[in-house]
Amino acid sequence: MPTNSLEVLVTGGAGFIGSHMILALKAQGYTPIVLDNLSRGRKSAIKATPFYHAEVGDQKALQTIFDRHSIGAVMHFASLIDVAESISKPQQYYSNNVQATEQLLEVMQKNNVINFIFSSSAAVYGEPQQVPIHEFHACNPINPYGHSKLLAEKLIKARADAAGLRFAILRYFNAAGADPAGQLGECHTPESHLIPLALEVAAGKRAALNIFGNDYPTQDGTCVRDYVHVTDVCQAHLLALKALMKGGDNMVLNVGTGKGYSVKQVIEMVEKVTTCPIPVHLMPRRAGDPAVLLADATAIEKMLQFSSTYSDLETMVRHAWTFHRN
Structure with a gap:
């Protein structure tokens, strides 16, 4: 196993992507330090890892971490992520996703920690003017979640200009799947993501799956998304971390595959993998849902030599199903 003494603070480390x-990080010899408030994450997802139960904006708790550990980089996953919830609770999303990020950056600056990797989202783009979406596409978010991520990006860039912060902003499309070895998977409370919701139906934990709209301008009328395996998302973070530690340029990069799957296609794949029918209920469109979100992944492929290993739809569903059954 590679050896690397670097300690990396992982905020939101008990969540879906953070726990993966x-x-x-451990597989590459890094030493992760986890901060999570456990409002959405699970302590059981963190094993044999230094853990701090605190809010990401709690500067006293953050200072304790920086005093006790030689933090060389921060990976900031802690975030509220539900688009529908953001519409009903916009202030909560601003406080958690924007203000807390600013408080974290202040403590980093005080402690001369300059390497920062931020979990952003394709939601910053809003309704795309063209697909696939490249990083220079205009950012016009259409929901408070997307707005909160864009505001956080602007804070990061301002801190870089003013204080020398070195950053990688990674705009995820739809993270999916589960640890290939079956140790971890996606388990939100409440669940809001399509694949785990469909798997809950297959497992008999839910009677039917709600489909929000079937009159979008897509091939079958349902929304199309770019799904990327959570293990591939983590690989993108590792590549970004290595680039920053070697003095690489600041970067804003999409994390996706450039392949799109509709809601109906995902349901069909879940039925194939699980051999269970998935009853559906057709619901009205949700506010703030673009018809198509599809990444142009050219930049991350060129800049970081990133390539997805597990991100075909069947593999993602199979890995997620293995986790859900166990």
């Missing part, structure tokens, strides 16, 4: 990131 812990595995990936």
